[in-house]
Amino acid sequence: MSQPIIGVMGPGEGATEVEKQAAYQLGRLIAEAGWILLTGGRNCGVMDAASRGAKRGGGLTVGILPSNDRHQLSEAIDIPILTGMGSARNNINVLSSQVVVACGMGAGTASEVALAIKAGKPVILLHVSSASQLFFQSLGKERVFVAADEAAAIALIYQILSHPYNPSGH
Amino acid sequence: MSQPIIGVMGPGEGATEVEKQAAYQLGRLIAEAGWILLTGGRNCGVMDAASRGAKRGGGLTVGILPSNDRHQLSEAIDIPILTGMGSARNNINVLSSQVVVACGMGAGTASEVALAIKAGKPVILLHVSSASQLFFQSLGKERVFVAADEAAAIALIYQILSHPYNPSGH
Amino acid sequence: MSQPIIGVMGPGEGATEVEKQAAYQLGRLIAEAGWILLTGGRNCGVMDAASRGAKRGGGLTVGILPSNDRHQLSEAIDIPILTGMGSARNNINVLSSQVVVACGMGAGTASEVALAIKAGKPVILLHVSSASQLFFQSLGKERVFVAADEAAAIALIYQILSHPYNPSGH
Amino acid sequence: MSQPIIGVMGPGEGATEVEKQAAYQLGRLIAEAGWILLTGGRNCGVMDAASRGAKRGGGLTVGILPSNDRHQLSEAIDIPILTGMGSARNNINVLSSQVVVACGMGAGTASEVALAIKAGKPVILLHVSSASQLFFQSLGKERVFVAADEAAAIALIYQILSHPYNPSGH
Numbered sequence: 001m002s003q004p005i006i007g008v009m010g011p012g013e014g015a016t017e018v019e020k021q022a023a024y025q026l027g028r029l030i031a032e033a034g035w036i037l038l039t040g041g042r043n044c045g046v047m048d049a050a051s052r053g054a055k056r057g058g059g060l061t062v063g064i065l066p067s068n069d070r071h072q073l074s075e076a077i078d079i080p081i082l083t084g085m086g087s088a089r090n091n092i093n094v095l096s097s098q099v100v101v102a103c104g105m106g107a108g109t110a111s112e113v114a115l116a117i118k119a120g121k122p123v124i125l126l127h128v129s130s131a132s133q134l135f136f137q138s139l140g141k142e143r144v145f146v147a148a149d150e151a152a153a154i155a156l157i158y159q160i161l162s163h164p165y166n167p168s169g170h
Numbered sequence: 171m172s173q174p175i176i177g178v179m180g181p182g183e184g185a186t187e188v189e190k191q192a193a194y195q196l197g198r199l200i201a202e203a204g205w206i207l208l209t210g211g212r213n214c215g216v217m218d219a220a221s222r223g224a225k226r227g228g229g230l231t232v233g234i235l236p237s238n239d240r241h242q243l244s245e246a247i248d249i250p251i252l253t254g255m256g257s258a259r260n261n262i263n264v265l266s267s268q269v270v271v272a273c274g275m276g277a278g279t280a281s282e283v284a285l286a287i288k289a290g291k292p293v294i295l296l297h298v299s300s301a302s303q304l305f306f307q308s309l310g311k312e313r314v315f316v317a318a319d320e321a322a323a324i325a326l327i328y329q330i331l332s333h334p335y336n337p338s339g340h
Numbered sequence: 341m342s343q344p345i346i347g348v349m350g351p352g353e354g355a356t357e358v359e360k361q362a363a364y365q366l367g368r369l370i371a372e373a374g375w376i377l378l379t380g381g382r383n384c385g386v387m388d389a390a391s392r393g394a395k396r397g398g399g400l401t402v403g404i405l406p407s408n409d410r411h412q413l414s415e416a417i418d419i420p421i422l423t424g425m426g427s428a429r430n431n432i433n434v435l436s437s438q439v440v441v442a443c444g445m446g447a448g449t450a451s452e453v454a455l456a457i458k459a460g461k462p463v464i465l466l467h468v469s470s471a472s473q474l475f476f477q478s479l480g481k482e483r484v485f486v487a488a489d490e491a492a493a494i495a496l497i498y499q500i501l502s503h504p505y506n507p508s509g510h
Numbered sequence: 511m512s513q514p515i516i517g518v519m520g521p522g523e524g525a526t527e528v529e530k531q532a533a534y535q536l537g538r539l540i541a542e543a544g545w546i547l548l549t550g551g552r553n554c555g556v557m558d559a560a561s562r563g564a565k566r567g568g569g570l571t572v573g574i575l576p577s578n579d580r581h582q583l584s585e586a587i588d589i590p591i592l593t594g595m596g597s598a599r600n601n602i603n604v605l606s607s608q609v610v611v612a613c614g615m616g617a618g619t620a621s622e623v624a625l626a627i628k629a630g631k632p633v634i635l636l637h638v639s640s641a642s643q644l645f646f647q648s649l650g651k652e653r654v655f656v657a658a659d660e661a662a663a664i665a666l667i668y669q670i671l672s673h674p675y676n677p678s679g680h
Contacts, residue, residue: 002587002588002589002590003588005589005590036589062589062591068426068629077512078512078513079512079546079572079589080515080606081574081591081602082602082606083425083428083602083605084426084428084601084602084605085258085261085423085424085425085426085428086261086408086424086425087261087288087289087424088255088258088259088260088261088262088423088424088425089258090258090261090281091255091256091257091260091261091594092258092591092592092593092594092595095592095593095594096590096591105309106309107284107285107288107309107310108284108288110280110284110305110309111260111281111284111288114277114278114280114281114284115257115260115277115281117277117280118257118277118278118281119257119578129308131301131304131305131308132305134301134304134305135301135302135304135305138299139275139276139277139280140277172417172419172420173418175419175420206419230419232419232421234421238459238596247342248342248343249342249376249400249402249419250342250345251402251404251432251436252432252435252436253432253435254431254432254435254595254597255432255593255594255595255598256578256594256595257594258593258594261424262421262422262423262424265408265422265423265424266421266422289408425598425601426601427601427625427628427629428595428598428599428601428602429598430598430621430625431595431596431598431600432598445649446649447624447625447627447628447649447650448624448628450620450624450627450645450649451600451621451624451625451628454618454620454621454624455600455617455621457617458597458617458618458621459597469648471641471644471645472645474641474644474645475620475642475644478639478641479615479616479617479620480617
């Protein structure tokens with residue numbers, strides 16, 4: 001039986017310092033909780049910071065890359081999955097995660113949150129604008145949560161994973 | 171040299187009558203303009219209505235299906251592309267369209283608008299809430315347009331296609 | 341109700357003159373039969389030659405491209421589908437075709453023939469080595485046909501399409 | 511820096527006892543060598559047997575599933591990647607593996623060997639017919655190896671991984 005897989009999505013090159021620090025902290029806490037971290041795998045932004053945090057926390061990191069080679073692979077990824085399918089891989093990111101955390105917002109992240117809602121996955125929003133919250137909560141209803149900080153996001157993940165309804169894709 | 175391909179995206183089973191009527195009208199006008207219509211190809215909602223409108227207008231219709239068979243294929247599709255890849259096909263919808271029109275909003279449509287912005291494609295929003303407009307315009311800036319009605323959407327498409335910058339994926 | 345879609349697959353840059361001439365002739369005959377031609381869409385080898393033949397025959401051509409732009413698009417493609425997913429698009433090629441014709445053999449073509457067999461699609465082999473015939477007939481049994489020339493391939497397609505068993509993906 | 515990822519492909523439901531025993535042994539030896547095992551992830555045939563062997567050997571197992579849920583997931587998979595894209599996921603299997611081992615042959619496996627050759631990945635054939643060997647060696651030339659047994663396959667993987675040319679996708 002595999003450990004829960006938690007997806008952390010967010011801006012790449014355009015990530016802010018605040019988003020990257022939150023992602024690092026989030027990755028560390030996810031690892032310390034004993035969960036596997038899944039990201040987009042590249043060596044920038046939220047995905048890289050979350051993966052480095054998870055390694056700092058002693059965890060395992062999976063990266064689902066858009067490319068077919070390792071040129072942009074984050075050094076903090078243990079399991080690089082090379083899809084060679086660009087942004088279409090975003091759907092794999094969300095299908096493979098029991099819970100999706102969006103840390104910051106961009107076009108790619110927005111597509112992942114929307115695909116997660118479409119797939120019935122719980123989504124946690126962190127460091128996103130009120131316009132983003134409003135839009136995604138109207139779209140995903142009670143499956144979309146807003147977390148005030150990284151610790152609150154972790155508490156929400158515990159709550160979601162322990163819920164009688166198994167969100168793992170069964 | 172192929173004709174321009176215009177993508178029309180929108181809710182499936184959950185589409186309202188207003189959205190379906192707008193989609194039908196949009197499909198007819200796209201066909202009458204000599205453009206090829208591309209949709210998600212299923213026999214419901216906006217994709218079906220737009221395709222039926224395009225056939226009424228004497229046009230050609232392409233449907234990019236999530237399934238690997240024709241069970242849910244709209245009868246108004248001339249060229250069914252069976253992807254067998256579920257919502258990951260949403261990225262193909264937007265990559266293959268020179269302009270993406272969202273007629274109504276849902277989780278799948280939101281993912282397509284976000285993926286279109288990610289890919290640098292112009293997007294036209296029709297019959298969406300002000301929360302959706304606000305969110306996607308903050309995300310996609312000057313590449314996201316809002317149309318008051320179907321005729322205005324068509325006028326925007328003409329304008330986009332005639333622009334010196336070629337939005338066809340070059 | 342859409343016209344039958346016939347897929348023609350074969351080597352790209354590495355195609356021989358014989359393969360390209362056969363592909364051109366095949367494309368022309370497919371168009372003259374009233375069928376839609378589907379290929380990999382690039383501007384080289386069997387896919388380009390078959391598409392040019394189909395246009396010569398007055399037909400409609402669909403190209404499923406591995407790229408996310410039109411840089412390598414054959415000029416003879418009416419409907420370019422940009423997948424941005426590299427060789428993973430090979431599965432779309434075969435799922436979307438009622439019959440798959442392999443004209444010549446290479447690694448990409450071999451993957452398409454294997455995926456077609458996996459999906460239960462009828463396959464016709466043309467201009468392939470006896471080692472290829474032996475291998476694929478042992479793999480696909482009575483769903484794999486060998487054609488002596490283009491006219492024989494067309495006769496086989498007529499026969500397959502008229503068969504009570506509908507090979508269209510139902 | 512991640513450990514090498516070795517892909518083991520082969521028949522699912524149709525696998526023979528000999529193939530499953532070889533796959534189990536192969537998985538165990540891969541794990542004992544310190545490599546990560548990657549398979550198609552389902553609970554049958556070569557993929558299940560190899561994964562169980564790798565767990566027996568104390569290793570880590572990744573499964574790239576064709577489905578979007580865990581219904582057919584092998585219990586021996588640590589990291590299930592849910593693609594929801596059917597056989598199109600076969601390309602991800604080979605792109606993500608530094609070396610691909612085919613243990614037995616079927617239509618899906620043949621597509622993976624062909625896609626591996628297309629992607630320039632080294633392939634090792636084990637328990638395949640002489641027709642398969644002949645076909646794939648003519649297709650992939652010096653990148654296609656034949657192993658007499660599991661130990662020989664492992665020796666070949668060591669040799670390939672130590673080669674100055676880095677086969678990891680760079």
